[in-house]
Amino acid sequence: TWYTWLEQGRDIRPSAQVLNTLADALRLDEAERRHLFTLNNRQAPQAVSSAPECVDEPLQRMLANLTHQPAYVLGRRWDVLAWNRAADMLFGGYDTLDRDERNIMHRLFADPAHRKLLVDWESVARVSLAMFRADSARYA
Incomplete structure (x- = not known):
């Protein structure tokens, strides 16, 4: 019953x-x-993989075809895993950065050149940090 x-x-x-x-x-x-x-009106827990994150070829092709829209793919720690040329031109050369520097939060708080791109850095930083914390809670 x-x-x-x-x-x-x-x-x-x-x-x-x-x-x-x-x-x-x-x-x-x-x-x-x-x-x-x-x-039962509950959020299903997501299976968390500890495997290295990678971007499949179809998604890579889609990014490459977005020629006028900056786009990138984030991993569970907000690492930039893949990007297109428009994102590279707007945000700076991801391929020249060390793997740890290709992290959205790292760039937001530790990269002065990236900070200059943001008109209202403080507001963006607060919102981004809140979103990162909420997103990261799934992978505790």
Whole structure:
């Protein structure tokens, strides 16, 4: 009965831990797990990979085709993993930076040349830091 109510989205309020245990016991795949959490108005925990981050070829091609729009792809730590020529021209040569310097937060707080690009640096810094903290919480 309890599980039926769960599927029906009734107000039984299981914890995220209970939902995770249930999903494991039922051997739910990622989509089914998300659905279970959605039925219960909860955010599904995301699987965190410790593997090195890389950008697949189709996404690389898409970036290259965005000739007039600066664009880049960020990793889970806000490292710039890939970028197009327009981003390189606007924000400066990513390929000349050390890997650790290709981080949005590093550039925002430690790169004086990058700071000069931002008209209202203090406002941008506050918003960016808040967004970074919220985004990073998933990878604690």
